[in-house]
Amino acid sequence: MLVDNNNGTPSSEQGLSRRSFLHYSGVALAGAGLLVACKDNDGPMNPVEGEVNLGLGDIGILNYAYALEQLEAAFYIMVAQSTVQGVTAAEMALLADIRDHEIAHREFFKNALGSQAIPALTFDFSSVDFTKRDAVLGTAKVFEDLGVSAYNGAGRLITSPDYLVLAGKIVSVEARHAAFIRDLISNGSFADNTVVDANGLDKSRTPAEVLGMAAGFVKNNINFSGLPK
Amino acid sequence: MNILHIIRELTNSDPELLDRLDSRRSVMRAFAGAGKKATMAAIPVMMGSMFQKAYGKTNDTVTEILNYALTLEYLEAAFYAEANKVASTLLPSDPARGAIKTIGAHETAHVKFLQDAIRSMGATPVNSPVFDFTAGGTFSNVFTDYTTFLAVAQAFEDTGVRAYKGRAGEITGGGALLEAALNIHSVEARHAAHIRYMRRNAGHSAGLKPWITGKETGIGAVVQPIYDGEEVTTQAGINIVNINGLTISSNAASEAFDEPLTKEQVLAVVSLFIVS
Numbered sequence: 109m110l111v112d113n114n115n116g117t118p119s120s121e122q123g124l125s126r127r128s129f130l131h132y133s134g135v136a137l138a139g140a141g142l143l144v145a146c147k148d149n150d151g152p153m154n155p156v157e158g159e160v161n162l163g164l165g166d167i168g169i170l171n172y173a174y175a176l177e178q179l180e181a182a183f184y185i186m187v188a189q190s191t192v193q194g195v196t197a198a199e200m201a202l203l204a205d206i207r208d209h210e211i212a213h214r215e216f217f218k219n220a221l222g223s224q225a226i227p228a229l230t231f232d233f234s235s236v237d238f239t240k241r242d243a244v245l246g247t248a249k250v251f252e253d254l255g256v257s258a259y260n261g262a263g264r265l266i267t268s269p270d271y272l273v274l275a276g277k278i279v280s281v282e283a284r285h286a287a288f289i290r291d292l293i294s295n296g297s298f299a300d301n302t303v304v305d306a307n308g309l310d311k312s313r314t315p316a317e318v319l320g321m322a323a324g325f326v327k328n329n330i331n332f333s334g335l336p337k
Numbered sequence: 338m339n340i341l342h343i344i345r346e347l348t349n350s351d352p353e354l355l356d357r358l359d360s361r362r363s364v365m366r367a368f369a370g371a372g373k374k375a376t377m378a379a380i381p382v383m384m385g386s387m388f389q390k391a392y393g394k395t396n397d398t399v400t401e402i403l404n405y406a407l408t409l410e411y412l413e414a415a416f417y418a419e420a421n422k423v424a425s426t427l428l429p430s431d432p433a434r435g436a437i438k439t440i441g442a443h444e445t446a447h448v449k450f451l452q453d454a455i456r457s458m459g460a461t462p463v464n465s466p467v468f469d470f471t472a473g474g475t476f477s478n479v480f481t482d483y484t485t486f487l488a489v490a491q492a493f494e495d496t497g498v499r500a501y502k503g504r505a506g507e508i509t510g511g512g513a514l515l516e517a518a519l520n521i522h523s524v525e526a527r528h529a530a531h532i533r534y535m536r537r538n539a540g541h542s543a544g545l546k547p548w549i550t551g552k553e554t555g556i557g558a559v560v561q562p563i564y565d566g567e568e569v570t571t572q573a574g575i576n577i578v579n580i581n582g583l584t585i586s587s588n589a590a591s592e593a594f595d596e597p598l599t600k601e602q603v604l605a606v607v608s609l610f611i612v613s
Binding site: 202205208209211212213215216218219220256259260261263264266267268269270272273274276277278279280281282283284285286287288291295296298299300303304306307308309310311312 | 432435436439440442443444445446447449450498501502506509512513515516517519520521522523524525526527528529530531534546547548572573575577580581583584585586589590592593594595596597
């Protein structure tokens with residue numbers, strides 16, 4: 109069963125503050141004679157019906173993380189409900205562990221964000237055959253590597269040391285998941301050269317890259333234009 | 338595993354570091370942009386340049402801390418280099434040998450990364466200490482017994498993961514430097530998970546998981562300090578156990594978040610393996 113994590117947010121206050129910010133930005137741009145630049149902001153200036161706006165600054169980053177954790181939790185909830193051919197009971201127990209970790213992350217962000225949290229997103233996993241080991245693990249690998257690169261790329265955008273440490277506490281668990289899933293697919297691929305470069309460094313991805321890769325699984329249109337660059 | 342240590346040392350000795358880094362944000366962004374275009378090999382040079390710009394003439398402090406970090410990287414790199422020398426007798430099969438080779442190559446790369454950063458500042462990297470991977474005889478068969486070897490490897494990797502986080506908050510806004518630190522941090526976590534999985538598969542520690550449950554060591558009391566504090570189930574004042582009425586066990590709540598380790602805790606463990 110999918111857990112309903114919608115608490116009726118975001119608040120109208122968030123929307124108002126966002127509009128105020130954009131209004132201010134528009135004035136500033138116009139004053140600088142750069143009105144044409146507003147064309148790039150058509151999205152946020154004309155909100156799409158039902159779109160989810162992550163918000164600004166650190167709150168935006170936390171909502172970004174919250175969105176990714178929602179995606180992962182929803183996926184592993186589906187996995188744990190499924191009879192996946194070729195997955196042993198011991199492996200399934202560890203996949204259920206991951207489900208619980210992702211739910212813990214999701215609910216943590218929801219509570220930490222409080223009234224600033226985005227609503228529950230809607231996902232589409234119709235492209236995944238949850239009865240097939242290869243499909244389940246292959247999708248899990250994409251999500252875990254994506255999560256690691258997302259946190260690695262977002263760290264520099266966070267201004268609060270406390271939030272940065274919290275993100276650090278989570279990203280290493282995501283990396284543990286990624287390594288485990290990869291080893292289930294091919295033992296020894298936990299940190300192969302598709303994710304770790306010649307300097308021994310893992311990947312980073314920008315929010316635009318991450319949300320682009322996740323878009324096929326997310327029904328909502330996610331507006332991330334307020335995230336720090 | 339040590340860039341965050343570096344920055345902690347920097348901010349301890351120079352409380353205005355973060356302010357100064359902040360005022361240099363545009364510089365760091367410039368580096369970040371360059372990093373996307375340049376080869377990764379150029380990153381250490383850019384890191385060094387960033388330090389120089391942030392510190393002006395106080396590079397000595399930065400160099401000292403980079404060298405401290407390098408020392409800790411030497412530990413891991415030397416550990417795996419030693420293991421790889423005796424792989425045919427220590428490690429049971431090709432999957433294990435391949436994994437230790439991979440991990441060793443990453444640690445060696447981290448060493449070079451820091452050495453390059455130090456040299457790019459016009460300084461000289463320290464030499465490696467002399468290590469005793471038996472920790473004074475506690476792990477006397479570390480390079481002859483697969484079980485012991487993996488246990489010590491796990492201790493090093495889990496320490497690395499925790500050591501990063503202990504300093505993360507202090508390079509908030511650290512641009513390319515912070516990003517590089519995070520990129521090493523998650524690699525250490527991948528290593529830790531794999532070593533744990535190797536132990537589990539080898540039957541050395543049947544219930545061991547790729548993630549840390551409570552504060553279990555699976556290796557013994559001598560390295561308990563590496564795991565103390567991992568058992569917490571509250572984050573930022575939010576109780577994770579059964580959060581929002583959902584079934585989240587205390588084990589899962591502890592596993593879901595890796596915890597920071599202080600410099601003192603790290604040194605207490607690492608010093609067991611350093612002779613001089």
